[in-house]
Amino acid sequence: MQNEIIHAFLKEIIASPWRDISIDSVARNHSLPKDMVEKHVPRPMDFFGVFTKLIESHVYEALASASIEIYKEKDKVTEVLMTKFEAMHPYKYFYAHIKNHLFDSADVSFTLALEEYNALARLLRRYVFIRENMLDRLKIKGLYGIYALAVEAWVKDDTPDLSVTLETIDNLLRKGETFLERYQ
Secondary structure, three states: OHHHHHHHHHHHHHHOOHHHOOHHHHHHHOOOOHHHHHHHOOOHHHHHHHHHHHHHHHHHHHHOOOOHHHOOHHHHHHHHHHHHHHHHHHHHHHHHHHHHOHHHOHHHHHHHHHHHHHHHHHHHHHHOOOOOOHHHHHHHHHHHHHHHHHHHHHHHOOOOOOHHHHHHHHHHHHHHHHHHHOOO
16 A cells, blocks of 8 residues: 555656645545555655655665675765665656756755655665764765765666766765865
């Protein structure tokens, strides 16, 4: 049922202005029981947390059998980011829509950005920065900035292997490394 509710919200967000989206409208327009919609998404703004956790769970599944702990830090980061973009791929139309429409609303853009940051931070803590000291916390914040910039490239990337996105991530990571080298 959760997947049906997520897809209903995605369709509703694309079809309607944000101010018109409610639990009632999602339930009514997509023939879903209102109590089930409320159970999974108590308020429309809560959708972004539910959605980002879904993507995050797909990344955990994809990385479960990978042995990235033997990689160098930069390669681990690249693997996590690229796996996240692969998990997001079925929802690329939604991210493109958000980029073009929802960022007009400060509360929506802030909520989505915070949920995306928290999800990425959990992934990076799990796979890259296990001990997490002060420098690692700063790196996580910087890597969120790299991720946010790479989303722009990913939305436009129509290559089957996401080579444009990978190149963008590599370039941004190189710039980040150069910046960090100044302070070590």
